[in-house]
Amino acid sequence: MKRLKWLPLLLVVLLLCSVALTGCGGGTQESQYVFRSGYMREIESLNPMVIWSVQAYEVMYLTYNFLMSWDEDMNVIPELAREWEVDESGTLWTFSLQEGVTWHDGEPFTAEDVKFTFEYIRDNELGYFYDYVASMEEIEVIDDYTLTIKTDVPIAWMPQILVPILPAHIWSEIDPEDAEGEFANDNPIGTGPFKVVDHRKGEYTRLVVNEDYFKGRPALDEVIFMIYANTDLMVEALKQGELDIISDVPGAQFKALQDANDPNIITLEADSPSFTELAFNVWDDPDSLGNPHLLDKNVRMAIEYAIDRQELIDVALMGYGEVASTLVPPLFEYWHLDPGADFRSFDPDQAEAILEEAGYQRGGQELRVGPDGELMSYTLLIRSESPDNQKMASLIKDMLSGVGIGIEISVIDEGTLTDRIYEGDFDLFIWGWYVDVDPTSILKIATTDEIMSWSDCFYSNSAYDELHLQQQRTMDRAERRELIYEMQRIFYDDAAYIMLSYDPELQAYRTDRYTGWVRNPRTGPVMYTNVIDSYEQLRPIE
C-alpha cells in the first residue's frame, strides 16, 4: 500500500494550485469603468409589462425613458418631453418632445412612439401602467415632436405619466397577449442611458452604456446587477470591493457596517416612501371572518395607545425607522399631514381607560371580556418572509397583554396572507406599502371601491371616498393639498391601520472607485428611487 502515500501530497498540491490561481488576477482586465450593484431578488423579466419587483424596475428605468422625471425636490421636470402645457379646461395637454433622440437600434424617436405606447397599453389594459393611460380619450400627433392628449376629466397628477415609452417599430409587432405573457424582451430597445447585453437569470444582468444617450453619455461603461443568494455574502462582497453598492440592507448588517467605520464605505440611512402598518379587519359584513370586536373603533384606538412604536423601532428595527402616523410618509413633505396633538402616542393607562369605558372588563382574569361576553383574544398574522415583522409581533404581543388583550401570532407566507386578506379571514396583520410620488394611489387603497382589489383592511367611509374623487380633479396644488390633508385626518381618526413606522432605505456604497452620487429626493436613497441620476452622473476617481 505504499503507492497511496502520494495521496495526501496530491491533495496538498491541488489545494496550493487553486490558491495560486488567486494570484492569476494579473491576467484579467476590467473593461474601462464597470459599476456593480448587488441585490438579492432575481430580476423576473425585462418585459416592462410583466415586471413588479424594484430590481426589475431599476433595469427598466435604465433602459427606457418616461416623458418626465423629478428633480431632488420632487418637482416634475422634462425628460423625453421637453415641455408641456394644459388648456383652461384642464383636459387637453400638449407635449413637445426632445428632438434627435434615437432608440438603441438607431431608429429615430418620434411622437408616434408616444402615441403608440399609450394606446397600446390603454387598448389592451396592460400591466401596472394601465391606470396612467386609462383616462386618455384621444391622443393626436401634431408633428414628429408634438402631440396632444385629451383626458375625459381633469387629472390632478398629470403630467406624471409613469409609463416607459416603447418603440412603435418593435412593439407593434408584438401580440398584446404575448406582451403580458411569454414575450421575454431579452434585448430591450429603449432610449435610456444603458442597454442590456447579457441577462442571465439567477446570475447577473449586464448593461453597457448607450453612446448616443440624449442627455449625454454617462461616464460609466457598464452597469452590472449581480445576484447574491444571501445578504451576508453580499455585504461581504461590498467590503471586499467586489461590489460598488448594496441596497435593502437588513438592520443588523447595516449597523455592523456602520460600526466597522470603513473609510471607503458610506452607510446611508435614506428616507424612503415606505411604511409598515398593523392593519385591522374592519369589514362589517356577514362574510367577514374577522373578530367583531375590531369593528369597534374604541378597541382599535386602545390598541394603538397600548403600542410603544419607538420601542418597536429600537428593538425590532435596530433603531432604523421613524414613528409613523398618517398614510403619506413625511418624505413627501408637501403632502404629509402631521396629526400633532391628535396623535395617539404610547399611553397604556389611556388604553385601559378607553376599554373600561367601552365595556371591555377585566373581571379578574388575565384577558378582558367584551360586551358580547367573548374574550379579547385575536390572531396576528405575520409574513414568514420578514424577520423584522416577526420581532415586532412578539413585542406587540407583550405590550397588549399588559392591557388585557391576548394576541396569538401566526406566521404564514406572503401568498397565503394575501389569500386570507382577500377572503376577509384575519383579525390583524403586519405588512407595508411603498408609496408613489403622487399621493393619490396610496390614498386610493382605503377607498370603498378598492375592497376586493387594493384595499387590505376593508375600510369604507363615504366622506373619504368623496374627497378622493375631488382631489383627483382639483388642479390647484394648494387647494388639493387641503383635501389630501383632510383624507389623512379622517383615515387616521378611524384607526383602521395603526401606522407603526416609516421605514428608511438602508444602502451602503463604496466611495473609492466612483464619485458623484445623487440622492433623489434630497433625503432619499442614491439608487432604487424613481430616477437614475446617480447612474448618469457617477464619475470614476482617477
Add this chain to the structure above:
Amino acid sequence: MNMRGYLFQKIMQAGFTILIVIAMNFFLFRIMPGDPIRVLIRNPKISADALERVREQFGLNEGRLVQFWIYLRDLFTGDLGSSFNYRQPVIEVIMERVPATILLVGTATVLSIVLGVLLGVILAWKRGTRIDIIGLSTSLILYSMPTFWVAIIMVMIFAVYWQVFPLGGMGMPGVFYTSFWTELASKAHHLFLPTVTFALILVGEYVLIMRSSLLEVMREDYMLTARAKGVSNRDLLRKHALPNAMLPVVTLIAINLGFIVGGAIQIETVFSWPGLGRLMYTALTNRDYPVLQGLFLFVTIAVIAANFCADILYRYLDPRVKSLGGGGVMQSTAVKNERLALWKKNLSNFWSIYSQNTMGLIGLAILIFFTLMAIFGPLLVSITTMSIDGATQVMHPPTSGFWLGTDDLGKDILAGVIIGSRVSMLVGVAATAISMVIGTLIGIVSGFYGRGVDSLLMRITDVFLVIPWLPLMLVMAALLGPSLGNIIFVIGITSWAGTARIIRSQTLSIKERPYVERARAIGSGDSHIMFHHILPNVFPLIFANTVLVAAIAILSETTLSFLGMGDPTRVTWGVMLHFAFSMGAVSHGAWWWLLPPGICVVLVVLSFTFIGYALDEVLNPKLRRRDQ
C-alpha cells in the same frame, strides 16, 4: 430470467414509478391553500376581463380533472407550462440552469468517489489500526454534518477570513480575460470552494461503503485461495478484491442522486451558484408553482433514470444478480434479515457485546447527554439579553457571563442552544415516530396480505425510495406553510419507505412460522395476527431502524428550518442557524453564533450514527474482530 425480460421488467417498473410521480406532482400542487391567480396577478388593479384572460391562459378556470388531463396532454408534448415569475416556458427556464448544476454536481461526485474509494481501501487494509479509527470517525462525522452548515463554515474561513476564494457565483461578469487559460483559471477558482464542500459531504459515505465492502470481499473464500496461491498483497487487492468491492459503490452513486440533489439546493443557496437548486429555492419563495412542478418532475425522473441505469449496469457487472429486486435495496434487506436472526440469538448477551464497542458507548453517552439537556435544560435557563450600561450588546463575543456570546438581538446564545435542544429533539422524535408507524403498517400489511396489495404498496414504497427527499419536503412544507407541525408531518411522511421494505421482508418470513398457522387455525382474525403475533417479532427490527431514521429526521429539520421552512417563532437549532446566516453572522465573523447550534446537530446525528454503526457490528458477528 434473460436479459431482455429483465430489461422489460425494469422499464415497466421505472415507467410505473414515473406515472405515480406525475400524478403526485399534479395533485400535490393542487392541495395548496389559496388561489395561484393572486401570485400571477400582482396588480390588483387588473380588470375582470383581463383576470379571466389570465385564468384561461393558465387553465385555472377548469375543473381539477380537466386540468389534470390538460396537464398530461401538455406533458407528453414536452410542454411544462409557463413560469408565473419569469413568464417564460418552464422547460426553457429549467434548461438554462442545467449546465451550472451538472458542472458542480459532476465535479464534486467524481472527486468524492475517487477520494472515497481510495480512502476506503486504505482504511479497510489498515483495519483496526489508528489510521482506521481516525478515518472511520472522520467519515462518520462528515456524514453527519448538515450540508449548508459546512458550506457556511467553508465560506467563512476561505472567502471571508482568508479571502483566498471568491464569495460565490460562477464568475465575475464584466471582466475580460487576456487568454483562454486565465478565463479557465478564474472559472476553476470560483468552482473550487463549492466543489470541495460538496465532495466533503459526499465522501464520508463512499469511504464507509468502500471500507465495509472490501472487508466483506476479503473474507471470501476465493481471497483465501488466492492468498494460498501466493498472490502478492498488491495483486490480491487490485485484481481480486477491488473489482468485486467496487460493486456497491455503483449502486450507491445512483441511490445517492436524491441526496445529491438535496445537497445541491443547499450548496447553491450558500454559494449563490446559478443552478437548479437555486432555481428551486427562488421558485419556492416566489410561489412559482409551474417551475416547482417542472423542476420536481425533472429531478425525480433524472433520479429514476439513474437508478434504472445503475440496475442495468449492476447486472452487467455482477452476473450473480438475477433476483427480481436486483438492486441494492433488496440486497441490503436480505443482509439485514440475516443479521436480525443472529441478533436474536445474541439478544441475551446483547449488552455485554454492545458495551465492548467504544463507538457505541460514545454514541450512547452523547445521546443521553442531549436527551437530559432537552428534558431538563429549558427548566434551568431562560434566554436573557445582555446589556452594558443600558445598551443592548448585539453579536457580542463570548464573555464570562455569556459563555457563547449574543445574537443580533443581544440574546444569550448558550440559553438558545439549550432551549432549542428540546424542540429540535422533539421534532426528531415525533417525525421518527410517524415514519415508523407508517413504515411498519405498510410493511406488515404488505407482507401479510401479499399479492395485489403487496405489489401495489411496494410500488408506492419504491416511489418514495427514489424520490429526492429534500425537494419533496421543501415543496410540501412550502405548500402547507411554515410550522413545526408541518415539518414533523413532512419529514415523517417522506422517510418511511426504507422501514416498510425491511418490515415487509421480515413479515414474509414470520407469517410462514408455525405459530402463525396455529393462530389462524384457532380462528384469529387478520388484525389480531398482525398486531399480536407479527408485530412483536418485527419489533427489534423497528428499533434498529429507528436509529437511522432519527438521524435523518434531525438533519432534515435543521435543513428545512435553515431554508426558511421552519416556524420562526420557535427556537430550534435549525431556526437559530437560519437567523445567524440571514442576520449577518458570517460577515460579522460571529463564529460563536454559527458554530454551537451546528455542532449540537452534528453531535446528535453522530450519536445516532455511532449507535447504528455499533448495532451493526453487534448484530453482524461476521464483522466482529477475531480477537473478540
